[in-house]
Amino acid sequence: MIxxxxxxxxxxxxxxxxxxxxxxxxxxxxxxxxxxxxxxGTPDWDTPGVTRTSSExxxxxxPAPLATVPAVQAKPVSTIAPHSAQATEIQSSEGLRxxxxxxxxxxxxxxxxxxxxxxxxxxPDSEKEAVIKILTKHTPDVIGLCEIGEASDLSEIQQKLxxxxxxxxxxxxxxxxxxxxxxGILSRFPIASTAKPAQLEYQLAGNTxxxxxxxxxxxxxxxxxxxxxxxxxxxxxxxxxxxDQEAIRFNEALLLRKHINSIFATDSEARIIAYGDFNDTRxxxxxxxxxxxxxxxxxxxxxxxxxxxxxxxxxxxALNDIYSRIDFVMVSHAILNExxxxxxxxIDDIEWxxxxxxxxxxxxFK
Numbered sequence: 492m493i494x495x496x497x498x499x500x501x502x503x504x505x506x507x508x509x510x511x512x513x514x515x516x517x518x519x520x521x522x523x524x525x526x527x528x529x530x531x532g533t534p535d536w537d538t539p540g541v542t543r544t545s546s547e548x549x550x551x552x553x554p555a556p557l558a559t560v561p562a563v564q565a566k567p568v569s570t571i572a573p574h575s576a577q578a579t580e581i582q583s584s585e586g587l588r589x590x591x592x593x594x595x596x597x598x599x600x601x602x603x604x605x606x607x608x609x610x611x612x613x614x615p616d617s618e619k620e621a622v623i624k625i626l627t628k629h630t631p632d633v634i635g636l637c638e639i640g641e642a643s644d645l646s647e648i649q650q651k652l653x654x655x656x657x658x659x660x661x662x663x664x665x666x667x668x669x670x671x672x673x674x675g676i677l678s679r680f681p682i683a684s685t686a687k688p689a690q691l692e693y694q695l696a697g698n699t700x701x702x703x704x705x706x707x708x709x710x711x712x713x714x715x716x717x718x719x720x721x722x723x724x725x726x727x728x729x730x731x732x733x734x735d736q737e738a739i740r741f742n743e744a745l746l747l748r749k750h751i752n753s754i755f756a757t758d759s760e761a762r763i764i765a766y767g768d769f770n771d772t773r774x775x776x777x778x779x780x781x782x783x784x785x786x787x788x789x790x791x792x793x794x795x796x797x798x799x800x801x802x803x804x805x806x807x808x809a810l811n812d813i814y815s816r817i818d819f820v821m822v823s824h825a826i827l828n829e830x831x832x833x834x835x836x837x838i839d840d841i842e843w844x845x846x847x848x849x850x851x852x853x854x855x856f857k
Contacts, residue, residue, distance in 0.1 A: 586829065587680075587713050587856045590631040590838075591766040591820055593724070593806075594622050595847035597648065598640025598671060619651065621846035627655040629838060629853055633711060634659065636675040637704075637724040637768045637849075645675040652677070667691065667705030674704055674722045674767070680713040688750035693742040695734050702743050706750060716762070718826075718856075719754065723747055723767040725777065728808075737777075740770060744777035751781070755789045755823075763823040765791055768806075768849065770817050782821060791821040794830060794854055798839035805837055805850050820854040831855040 596602075597619070602612045626634060639645055642664040649662055659677035663685050666673035676682075686708040692701050707722035726740040733739055747765070754761050771777045773793060783790045797803055805818035822830060834855035843850050 585714050585857070586831070587633065587716075587718060588629070588631045589633045589635070589718075589764065589766075589820070589854045589856070590626065590629060590851050591635045591637075591722075591818060591854075592622075592626070592851040593637040593768040593818060593847060593849040594639060594648075595849065596638055596672075597622070597636075597644050598638070599644075600671065618846055621842060622648075623651045623655050625838060625840050625843065625846055625851060626652060627657045628840065629851075630657065631659075631853070632679045632713065633718070633720070634677045635707070635720060635722045635766045636677070637722070638672050639664075639675050640671065640673065642675075645673075645677070648675075649677055661711075663707065663709045665705050665707050667703050668701040669703040672704055672724065674707040674724060676707060676709050676720060676722060678709075678711050680711050683710045683712045683717070685709045688746065689753065690746060690749055693746060695738060695742060698733075700733055700739070700742075702746055703739075706747055708750070719761055719763045721747065721751065721763060721765040723765070723769065725768070725770045727770050740777045741780065744769075744771075744780040748780050748783065751783075751791070752789060759788060760825045761823055762826040763791065763821075764826065764854070765821040766819065766852075766854075768818050772815055772817060773819075778819075788824070791823055792827055793819045793821045794832075794835060794852075796820070796835050796837050796852055796854070798837040798850070800839070802839075803837065805852060807844065807848055809848065818849055818852050820852055822854075826856065829856045831857050 595614075595618070597614045599611055599613050602609045602615075604612065604615055636645070636648065639648070645662055645664045649659060652659060659679050661678040661680065661682045662675065663682055664673060664675045665685075665687075688706050688708065691705065692699055694700075703726055704724040707720070709720045709722075711718045711720060723743070725743045726736055728736060730736060731739060751763065751765065754763060765781065769778060769781070778793070781791065782793060795803075803816045804814040805816050807814050820835075834853075836853050838851040838853055
């Protein structure tokens with residue numbers, strides 16, 4: 492009788508233990524599933540050594556020789572005395588904090604909002620507020636912006652940031668053949684000069700085309716150092732009447748590389764930071780063309796940055812449910828050793844997707 496009671500008690504305890512263990516496992520799975528807003532099962536599209544099949548039809552060319560195209564002489568830009576920003580993160584007192592960000596159509600266009608088609612509508616206020624919240628939290632000294640409209644749109648961002656406590660009084664706005672989407676840069680430090688590349692056109696299938704969003708070239712002086720920023724927003728992965736979208740992007744990449752070569756021809760120790768929405772992943776011909784040949788004096792290193800979950804994607808293409816790393820910060824060898832790799836990151840703040848379909852990239856320089 493005592494034996495049967497003991498056995499029953501043991502079985503009861505084992506049953507309770509199994510239920511507790513199952514509950515712990517269930518809770519762990521639940522927490523893991525909610526740790527990141529990225530849908531499960533999506534592959535890492537930036538795996539080293541893996542190339543997309545669609546890019547194989549364009550052969551990677553030999554590196555363009557240095558000094559092939561001279562750059563147009565830079566022109567000085569008038570400046571305003573900078574003000575200190577008051578925001579969440581600590582600003583660098585000697586180095587520089589830089590953010591590249593595609594803010595997804597901060598411009599006037601036809602939109603579909605709340606199940607309604609709107610003609611000539613601006614970016615919704617809720618999305619604008621989300622962009623400003625992200626930027627002010629991370630206290631950048633310089634912001635390189637993609638997918639903005641007119642100069643007035645860049646000014647609006649500048650004013651909203653100032654009202655939120657981040658004053659970036661110096662700016663530059665430029666573009667290409669696309670009349671809608673442009674590039675902009677905002678800076679706490681003076682913009683010493685801007686320039687336009689000598690070549691902005693290319694030949695494709697017997698026709699001449701101009702780079703869609705242009706190349707932003709701005710040199711900024713901070714703490715006695717010079718930073719040469721080159722911003723781009725290459726052709727999207729959507730079909731184009733001009734021709735194959737990958738071929739267009741490849742030719743735009745060639746134009747950027749030629750401009751980079753022209754800068755190195757004048758200054759072999761140029762402190763270049765090339766950034767933006769490249770609309771292509773690391774192993775593609777377009778990206779390899781821009782970075783150049785490894786160990787070559789003109790090689791640009793694409794910074795390896797991750798989010799808080801050690802993931803590297805910067806863009807979510809909702810239509811095809813694709814996560815990919817297409818936003819980069821690339822630096823020349825003269826500035827590579829100044830990169831604070833621990834502080835640099837992909838910004839994955841809560842509700843990042845309310846601001847844009849891209850996640851901002853922060854690069855910190857010592």
